[in-house]
Amino acid sequence: MSERGFGVGRACDPVDEVPVVGRMRYAPNSGGGYAEVTPPRCPAGHVLGLGRVLLGQHYGARRRLYTCVTCQSTGASGASWSVADQPVIVTERFRPGDAVEGAVVTLELHVHGVLVGDLDYRLCMPCRLGVIEHMRIAADHRRRGLGTQLVRTVLDRHAAVAWTTSPVAPGAAQFWEVVLPASGRPGDARYCAHMRAADDQTS
Ligand SMILES: [Zn+2]
Ligand SMILES: [Zn+2]
Numbered sequence: 001m002s003e004r005g006f007g008v009g010r011a012c013d014p015v016d017e018v019p020v021v022g023r024m025r026y027a028p029n030s031g032g033g034y035a036e037v038t039p040p041r042c043p044a045g046h047v048l049g050l051g052r053v054l055l056g057q058h059y060g061a062r063r064r065l066y067t068c069v070t071c072q073s074t075g076a077s078g079a080s081w082s083v084a085d086q087p088v089i090v091t092e093r094f095r096p097g098d099a100v101e102g103a104v105v106t107l108e109l110h111v112h113g114v115l116v117g118d119l120d121y122r123l124c125m126p127c128r129l130g131v132i133e134h135m136r137i138a139a140d141h142r143r144r145g146l147g148t149q150l151v152r153t154v155l156d157r158h159a160a161v162a163w164t165t166s167p168v169a170p171g172a173a174q175f176w177e178v179v180l181p182a183s184g185r186p187g188d189a190r191y192c193a194h195m196r197a198a199d200d201q202t203s
Pocket of ligand 2: 102124125126127128129192193194195
């Protein structure tokens, strides 16, 4: 295994010359949290299956470094590349009732690998209704736009849905007025029969 794959930055292979190609990608773990997703192909187009890619770390910039084994074996330049950091990650927490229409779905927000917030919502596509029930952001991570990012993740994934929320604290009313689309109604939760039935199925 070449040292190059670990991005140690030897003089003959300065890590700063490694190109940055795309962003770090993640997928949710079944048990919560998330896992890194290796790119499907190298920049030259080789498929990066098992044993076809070396994972390293670009220590200078603290980025993940990949090396394509195929490129490396042919002596091609550019066998290594890094991906841009993705400090804020939103993933869905899986649970048994996920497939039930109208059941509570939880999104988790990680910043540099630390869970700092989550959001519960319900969605019914037949009725085109969505209810945001709770959002929690760790006290030392507030006022950084993370709550907005979390809510927008939900709204962007589900277009043409009328959004309401469970009752909001007086201090949070303005936040919800701004972040919800014009059709949204903060604090005026509208539940459909599917959402109520989902509670019976999943509780
Ligand atoms: Zn390659
Ligand atoms: Zn419904």
